[in-house]
Amino acid sequence: MPTVTFDIDDLMKLAGISITREALIEILSSLKCEAELEIGAKMTVEVTSDRPDFFSCEGLARGVRLYAKGGKGYFPKHSSSAPxxxxxxxxxxxxxxxxxxxxxxxxxxxxxxxxxxxxxxxxxxxxxxxxxxxxxxxxxxxxxxxxxxxxxxxxxxxxxxxxxxxxxxxxxxxxxxxxxxxxxxxxxxxxxxxxxxxxxxxxxxxxxxxxxxxxxxxxxxxxxxxxxxxxxxxxxxxxxxxxxxxxxxxxxxxxxxxxxxxxxxxxxxxPILGKTKQLLNLATVKAVSGLSLKPDQIIKLLNRMGFESRPASGKQLEVTIPPYRVDIIHEVDLVEDIIMAFGLNNMHSEFPAVASIGKPLFGSKFRSRVRDLMVGMGFQEISTYLLSNKALEDKALCGVTGAVEIEKPISSEYSAIRTSLLPKLLLFLGNNAHVPYPQRIFEYGDVVKVVNGVAVTSTQLAAAISDYKVSFEDIQAVALSLFKNLSKEIEFRPIAREPFIDGRAAAVFIDDKKIGSLGEIYPRLLIDFRIDTPVGMMELNLSSLLSLESLFRG
Amino acid sequence: MSLSQSEAQLLECLKKLGGQANASQLSSELKLPESSIFPLSNLLATKGFVNVTETLHENYILTEEGVYCLRNGLPETRMLNFISSHGGSVPLKSLASVLKPNEVSAAIGWGRKSGAITIEKRDNLPNALLKHKQKSELEELLYKLKADGEKSSLSPLDQALSQPLIERGLVILRERTEIVLQMIREPESATILNALTSDLIRSGKWKGSILRPYDVTASPPSLKIGKKHPYLQFLEEAKEILFDMGFEETSGPYVENEFWNFDALFQAQEHPARAVHDNFQLKGITPIIDAPVALIQAVKSAHENGGGTGSKGWGYSWNIDIAKRPVLRTQTTAVSVRSLFDRRTPPVKTFCLSKVFRPDLIDSRHMVEFGQLDGILGDHGINVKHLLGILTEFGKQLGFNEIKFTPGYFPFTEPSIEAYVKHPKLGWIECLGSGLFRPEVLAPLGIKFPVIAWGIGIDRLAMIRLGLDDVRELNTLNLEALREWRWW
Known part of the structure; x- marks a missing residue:
């Protein structure tokens, strides 16, 4: 949002009023202008981008004058000279x-x-x-x-x-x-x-x-x-x-x-300084604001916002829009001005009597159960950014494909969305090499991969154990215990691929479908991440298991 | 009554020594300084295991001089032997060869007093003359004191005789308090164990043992326990409030298209209203709008001419290619508007709490990825008062009892309202942005009832709750900070 700086005395003079700074700030706030800074005689306010007429002291002064004293429409002076x-x-x-x-x-x-x-x-x-x-x-x-x-x-x-x-x-x-x-x-x-x-x-x-x-x-x-x-x-x-x-x-x-x-x-x-007309339905004023206002009250409130209006029928007002009010494109825009003139803090609030049932997102209960089990197994939960970068993903995953990349990143550190949680866990461990062991951490979160031009989000769980001595079985036991407690048969099949040590890595299968892998991290990679203790790690895609959360399962 | 390890060991030792022993015996047996025995004895006496008696002992101890005389004879003995071996008469001066200077007067004094010698002048020199050789009674006493210096075991005569020895610096009298412990009750267990084991329990051996007591005031090692992440827990608790208020949680894609992120929210293409915040454009995603053609058309006309809503619209030529562009979601309102379109029958009460992404200079207050909470409530008869009611209630549930409102600006709501809540220490904090969805947003979606929308920069509140002053700490990589973090 733009900020506008002005001389306070200049504004008061233009507005033809003399009030305290506090009173001025109060009026400005009622006009959506938030005082940000006062240095000596100058004040800086944040204005909203829909009100270009407030981009300088003159327009602000007009707004303040009308709000404080009301007005009778807009009449600019014209010169008699030919165009x-x-x-x-x-x-x-x-x-x-x-x-x-x-x-x-x-x-x-x-x-x-x-x-x-x-x-x-x-x-x-x-x-x-x-x-x-x-x-x-x-x-x-x-x-x-x-x-x-x-x-x-x-x-x-x-x-x-x-x-x-x-x-x-x-x-x-x-x-x-x-x-x-x-x-x-x-x-x-x-x-x-x-x-x-x-x-x-x-x-x-x-x-x-x-x-x-x-x-x-x-x-x-x-x-x-x-x-x-x-x-x-x-x-x-x-x-x-x-x-x-x-x-x-x-x-x-x-x-x-x-x-x-x-x-x-x-x-x-x-310039085309014509005044446009906007019809305002009295019913709309009531429906939107919830205020029961009589037409003459509405006319007065509109006056304080610089609008001239007159009854057009029993049910409508015809409101004249001055040429500088470019934000009025619908009658609801006038209702907002009526509310601003009335004062939001003068309105009664009412908790809506709408009967409804609060409900967490599908998968929330499952997520909560998995997190409880991980915490029960002594793991500290961590929370990392979804934003990552290709260099990190490449390093940790020994080559990454399908990452969503930002065209013009602000920082190279945050230039893509993570495709896996594992790189962040390695980064985390590397960052805490000096912290007492054992370190047991996990993250439950989303990753995104591009498949045929479409971004696909999946919900993953990753966990790592780092200590002076860590074996394949240590992390395998975590996976086994987790799924035992979720009443799911888990099957391990050997895999040989980085980032794991050959012969110390397994693919994890549930219902005959591969959902992830686990193993001992290859030492070269540990060194790359400045980790000098062995690490057992697993990462599993739990998207297909979210339905386990239903209370009664057949 | 429980016994410390040292107490139990002392009792055990006392038992071995026949149930009675003094401190020095115990000290040498237990290899502990005597000074440690005294406090232990007192503790055991208090607990009723021993009687402690204290006796005052006076002992004659030979000084260095005394030990010399014991080995070489008393000065008088040496003098008599010398005179005798030199023919019964020697010049006094020559006595210096067997007597130290400080011994001469004592030896001569004793000799004259006992009548063993006389002093006479010969050749004008004083000479010592042996009258009759006799033994000094002190000689014997010195031997006796060396063997047993205990005053109480000496006869009164000997005690009187030892006085000259003290005066002559050969013996000193030293006082010493001795304690004697006498066991009056045996401890229940004689075995001291470091740990209770399953063997001991099963075998019943525990009955005859005592477990080594701990210094319970000392600090144990700290545990590395598993904990949930505080930021995520805070979000969970915020969600709980919304469930209690009857809101249903929804979710949507992080990778959005501009249509749902901006156009469906009546944010005009290439208009300041769209540039309220910048966005991240993406590579490698197929541009597509996942919406029915009728909806796309309706959004197009809303932008161009108001689409029959009574609005003038933005008055420009809407470009579908811009709407197709994939972006990282900049606002969870994109999810709200999707949920609204999916439901369409009142009441609609949903919220989305998730991540949004906006280009910004990264510093302690700004991060390109942050959490946002967006809620909507739509039903017939809903108006601004209900919006204020929802915000007031949500503020209260968060623990803020004071709330105030100012008008605001959001491209997709009219009226737009911002809410501030009062924090006891920080004062008024800008907390919520809200409003009623514009007709130009609702009509294309086919929504025929008013809808309240409100959003919160939840990270700001999380920072206040978690006491952080850098927004990046919400996703900290610092394990110690997480281990040490606590709610209260």
Whole structure:
């Protein structure tokens, strides 16, 4: 979940309230924002990814203001100027086809406001923008631009400009190669022969989306008029980003001027700050929340969350959704807001009177019996991760096949799922070579193997005895006693294979079916695992025996 | 009355010595210092096996000087012999050849007093003249004291005579307390055994033996006992609570496809809601969705346009190939939604407690594999109040009597609620995530009743319960830690 840092006084001022920090934290918590950190005048909150309007101080302040004082709908200020024209050339259609834009006049930007704009831009890029791939936001000083604007793509060597933070003109290739942002986002453009550009009527390059803006259009505290564009591959995402940017900036100051985006075959006027309507059934409110609320109570609660609503019929309300609330896609989303306004801790809880029978998983009782028997035979239970790695499995099993492998592991230690418990037991013993003997350990757990492209899980039991002297019979006796107590005939047949010593290994058969093997571990392997005492070990697949758990067996 | 090994040995020795012996006899017989005999005697006297009598002994002991005189004669004897062998008169000075300087005055004093010699001047020198040779009575007494110095066996005369010997430093009188033990009761058993054996029991020999007592206050060796794993035991106990609350346990595959892990949970492909957490993609697994075509279609339309649920949906083109991709299960909610689809008739009350996998930087608080508990409850008429009721009850059963709620966000529930429980030492701990499944989740599955879903990062609670501060210790490779671990 994204975190947002803001200046507490700035937020209070924007919200038009003066409350204690505790009261502020309480309100934020009611709005799903969890205070994480307070350093001096700054506070950091964790916000939820469904509320991009909370990705900066402005939106948070609006939320806090409405929650504390209620509101009467959303009315952004519009400038009287005619829309700016923006022309989209077909050359971008295969690269980065869509652009939306807006201008904001008469802004007053404090240092804190600049910080918040940058934070908002970054949070939107990393979430809805898919790291600038789907949507990338540019903020410009409109006074240094000469409309009309042109959005087109050119070969990288055919243009040059001074990028932000740089002191010389660079062409497209140089920007990708020599600037920090260029290197970071170059994978988005690298494969194309042309790079997208925003230019003005003079032919001046204003930016190279989604990489960098020009130094010339840099925004500072003295900037009075802003231009904002969002380019990308997903129209929904770019509109969302533009709306959140514009509505947030407007919380401080300014009037919005529209931009007409002219494609070859269509024209779009942005930002689309239209208000959508959502019908809310009173029955849904009751069914979901369990609260018996009258329509006017619901209207008041919705007001505290920034929604204007009115009765649409005896059974419904018509709720107006402000353009920054991108999370409202169903009436239940409004019910949540009603509950938030009501206060979860003001609600009564009720244990549901649903008659049902609690029941453990099939195999649980069998598992419990086997574990009891192993403990009874003096074995310490161990619990290891399912995640393992091929090197460990290979080493212990003398070659492993059918392991489920992770494509991009975080750590080489955890890069596959175990196919057997034995490697983990050897690892465990090797890790405890200095601990008093005898060591008797067991694990009851799952392993996964790929069979014909399908991952098959089986439930296994593995046990090991390590002491100054351990014989084949010591571990064989464990298997025998275990199955005697499970009323199962067990049969041992000689096998000759690693990791066991020749002549000291047996396959274990139950009902004429092989379920595993046991024996004395080959000394070379013990050395590999830094174990210097003999080890008797067994591993059995118990999946087919789980049905033994039924209380009455025929 | 029980006897220690040493007590029994002493009694046995006493018996051998005829039922009565003093400490020094016992000491040499038992090869024990006399100082050990005294406390044992007292213990045996307390237990009624012996009478102990203490006697004060005074003994005359010859000093080094005394032993010298015994061998060479007393000074007076040597003086008389010397004078006699030199013609009955010698100059006093020459006595130095047979007397040590400190003996001269004692010898002359005795000689004059007894009248054996006189001192006269000859040639202007003092000479000793022998009058009559006689034996010193002290000579005999010295022999007697050497043979038996016990004061009580000397006649009063001898006792008086020994006084000059003491004064002359030839003899000293030493006092000594001696104890004498007299057996008054024999111990029941004379045989001391280290262990009771089946032979002894069968033969009846145990009746005549005593077992060597242990020092019961000393520590025995510690046992390496078999124990169940504490983390797994904690999980078992959490499950017990859910069984008691009427929940049925379910399970599902670790290797999931994105369809059940994300799409069926209305987590849009390539949307921040899906990236709430990252996932592990896998190699070597055939991409496939194990679900009926109708369900896949219904999920597709829910994503694209709400699928007739009254929702707008996510408004994008749903890609079945993404849904087919095999992943390691990132949430046990994937199991819950499978169980819901398998059952479909209310009430549905299930839970899954198992492992989930998420890429994360591994540290003391994060591991790429961890335990998650996910429960669902679906029935007609279920609402948020019941959700709060379930969470409150589960918290209580875990031992947390205070619980508070805040709104939260999960892509598949609306409303979404997080719960905090109050720990006596740690304060409020974020414990549960929950909500009512969204209509876009339920409708494609064909579920026509509301369903509560709630989940717990169970490892966090396990760490608190087990007193660990590193999540990786839940799966420790440290045998000593497991051997030493205890519940209380």
């Amino acid at each position: 700016i024209q923006l022309y989209v050339r077909p050359s971008v259609s295969e690269i980065r086809p869509f652009i939306v834009a807006a201008a904001i006049h008469d802004v007053q930007l404090s240092n804190e406001a600049m910080v918040q704009i940058m934070q908002l831009q970054e949070k939107l890029h990393n979430t809805y923008g898919s790291k600038r791939f789907k949507a990338s936001i540019g903020v410009y000083n409109l006074d240094n631009m000469q409309p009309d604007m042109i959005y087109e793509a050119l070969p990288p060597e055919d243009f040059s400009f001074v990028p932000l933070e740089e002191s010389r003109r660079m062409d497209g290739r140089e920007i990708l190669r020599d600037t920090a942002k260029g290197r970071e986002y170059s994978p988005i453009l690298k494969s194309f022969s042309k790079y997208p550009l925003l230019k003005d009527s003079r032919g001046t390059v204003l930016s190279m989306p989604p990489i960098i803006n020009s130094e010339e259009t840099r925004v500072s505290e003295t900037t009075r008029n802003l231009f904002i564009d969002v380019t990308g591959t997903d129209e929904k995402a770019i509109n969302l980003c533009l709306n959140v940017m514009v509505t947030s900036i407007l919380e401080r100051s300014g009037k919005v001027q529209k931009v007409e985006v002219n494609y070859k075959n269509k024209k779009v006027v942005t």
